Amino acid sequence: MEIREFKEPLQKALAKMHIETLSEVQQCIPDILEGKDILVQAPTGSGKTLAYLLPVLEQLEPQGKGKHFPKALVLVPTRELALQTADTARLLLSTQEGIRTAVLTGGVDIKIQIHSFSKGADIVIATPARLLDHLRRHTFKPKQCTILILDEADVMLSMGFKEDVLEVCNALPAHQTLLFSATYPKEIELLVEELSLMDAERFVVKKSEMLEQKTTFRFFEVNKERKNKVLLSLLNKSRKKTLIFVNTRNGVNALTAYLEQKGYAVAGLHSEVEPKMRKTIMREFRNGKLDILVATDVASRGIDIIDLDCILYDLPAADEDIIHRTGRTSRANTIGTCYLFFTEREKRRKAHIEQLLDMKK
Numbered sequence: 001m002e003i004r005e006f007k008e009p010l011q012k013a014l015a016k017m018h019i020e021t022l023s024e025v026q027q028c029i030p031d032i033l034e035g036k037d038i039l040v041q042a043p044t045g046s047g048k049t050l051a052y053l054l055p056v057l058e059q060l061e062p063q064g065k066g067k068h069f070p071k072a073l074v075l076v077p078t079r080e081l082a083l084q085t086a087d088t089a090r091l092l093l094s095t096q097e098g099i100r101t102a103v104l105t106g107g108v109d110i111k112i113q114i115h116s117f118s119k120g121a122d123i124v125i126a127t128p129a130r131l132l133d134h135l136r137r138h139t140f141k142p143k144q145c146t147i148l149i150l151d152e153a154d155v156m157l158s159m160g161f162k163e164d165v166l167e168v169c170n171a172l173p174a175h176q177t178l179l180f181s182a183t184y185p186k187e188i189e190l191l192v193e194e195l196s197l198m199d200a201e202r203f204v205v206k207k208s209e210m211l212e213q214k215t216t217f218r219f220f221e222v223n224k225e226r227k228n229k230v231l232l233s234l235l236n237k238s239r240k241k242t243l244i245f246v247n248t249r250n251g252v253n254a255l256t257a258y259l260e261q262k263g264y265a266v267a268g269l270h271s272e273v274e275p276k277m278r279k280t281i282m283r284e285f286r287n288g289k290l291d292i293l294v295a296t297d298v299a300s301r302g303i304d305i306i307d308l309d310c311i312l313y314d315l316p317a318a319d320e321d322i323i324h325r326t327g328r329t330s331r332a333n334t335i336g337t338c339y340l341f342f343t344e345r346e347k348r349r350k351a352h353i354e355q356l357l358d359m360k361k
Contacts, residue, residue, distance in 0.1 A: 001030050006058055009096035017091055023047035028203045029055045032178060037197050040180045042205035044327025048180045049088050052149045057089070060122050062098025068120035070140065072147040073172070075128055075165060077155040078298065079105040079275060080282070082125045085151070089123060099123070104140070106130050107275030114139045128156065128164035135171050142172045153181040154188055154320055162191065169195060182327065183320045215326065216337045217357060219350060227341060228258065231313065234339055235264065235292065240309045241285065244294045245325050247314040255313065256294045269295040297321055310338045315346055319356055326357060 001022060003014055014020075022029070025042040032038060032055040042048055056072045063069070076082050082105045089101045102121035104113060110133060117139060124131075124140065134140035148169065150156065156165060169177075177197060181188055192198060222230050235242060246252045249270040256268035267281045267290050284290045297316065312325055326338045342350060 001027065006054065010054065010057060010092060012095040013092045016094065019050075023050075025203065025205045026051045026054070028201070031201045032056075032176075033058065035176055037177045037200035038179070038203060039192065039197060039200045040178070040203045040205075041184045042180070042182065042203070044182050044324060046205050048151065049085055050092075052151070052178050052180065053085075053089055053092055056123065056147055056149075057092055057099070060099050062096075063100075063122060064098065066119075068100050068122050069144040070121060070124045070142065071144060072123045072149065073131070073142070073145050073168075074123065074125040074149040074151060075131065075156065075168065076125065076151045077127065077159050077161065079107050079127060080278070080298065081152065082127060083279070085125050089125070101125065104130050104134055110134075110137075128161040128168060131168055132164055135168070145172050146175045148172060148175050148177050150177070150179045153179050153191065154183045154185060155324065157185075157187045157191065158318070158320060162187070165191070166194060182323055185320070217326070217354075218337065218339050220339060220341050221344065221347060222341050223343060227313070230341070231311065232262065234311065235259075238309055240336075241288070241290075242292050242309045242311060244292060244311045244313050245316075246294060246296060247316060249296060251314065252294050252296055259292060259294070264292050265290050266292040266294060269293060269298060271296065271298050297324070309336055312338070312340045315340065315342055315349065315353075322353060322356060 003011055003020065003022065006014070023046060025040060025046045025048055028038050028040055028051055032052065040048065040051065052074070060071055074082075074085060076085060082103050086101050086103045093099055093101070100119070100121040101123045102117050102125070104117065104124060104126040106127060106129065110130075114134075114137070117134075120141075126134075131140060135142070150165065156162070177195060177200070179188075179192070179195075179197065179200075192200070220230050231244075244255065246255055249272055252268040252270045256266055259266040267284070269278060269281055273281070281290070281293070285293045294313075310326060312322070316322055316325065340353065
């Protein structure tokens with residue numbers, strides 16, 4: 001499919017976003033437009049958000065000035081990803097009127113959220129638990145919702161949202177399901193069975209086709225005493241924004257304080273940071289007021305910043321987390337570098353991680 005086949009408003013919006021061709025993962029769009037259920041496995045940064053938003057917006061008709069009933073529901077694992085997805089939807093809608101989006105996530109007083117959602121929306125982007133809150137209060141009315149998107153399904157399952165996802169699915173009328181995931185653990189196949197999606201169309205974008213072309217990976221064996229020395233050396237040479245992943249909240253706070261003492265424009269991000277402050281930090285990181293963001297995995301989903309380097313200061317235990325963390329760089333066809341620190345004890349994981357990232361030896 002080509003961009004010129006979309007409606008004129010979407011063509012204009014894509015032109016404003018400097019998007020001239022569809023990516024490999026977006027080749028699933030014709031099947032979505034035909035009403036098929038689809039399962040997509042593709043790495044972060046491959047263009048999954050546009051792969052489902054474009055066909056959804058292509059089919060939506062403006063509902064006028066009255067109350068809008070949701071036509072499409074996007075479930076995502078985190079508030080950050082919900083806000084990012086909503087921003088992308090609004091960019092795509094910048095050349096037309098009459099289609100509304102709404103974000104329903106935790107971190108906002110539900111009474112205030114209910115009031116702001118009183119006029120409804122065509123596309124609702126939500127986290128599973130908060131969407132269930134609205135369903136139970138009858139403030140989200142699903143009777144016209146015919147498209148369900150499960151974005152970063154592997155992350156939702158790893159965060160324990162499986163039962164919430166199933167409850168939401170069962171509350172919707174007959175609908176088309178679009179499931180997107182960076183990895184495909186056995187839990188995904190079990191979910192596919194429970195949602196009766198065994199006959200869905202499957203699309204797979206290989207990691208090697210993206211990561212080998214766009215991301216440079218560099219490994220550093222470091223002990224505790226040498227870790228910060230190597231980190232400072234990398235930061236002093238970098239000319240890009242840098243996202244540093246640490247495994248714990250205390251680790252984020254300690255490293256952020258250390259880098260502040262060294263004179264860097266840095267902030268920390270983890271689950272205990274208030275939602276309002278998270279939004280401020282992300283805005284300052286995007287606009288260049290901050291050069292460095294130190295974060296737990298709360299930042300490995302939902303951050304889409306072009307021209308960004310990434311440092312895995314701590315290696316996560318799960319393969320899925322390595323993929324999501326390293327996927328924060330090399331977005332929108334930019335070239336990025338990901339630095340991975342490992343201790344002597346973690347040395348045996350190096351070959352496995354190289355294979356996981358499809359690195360050429």
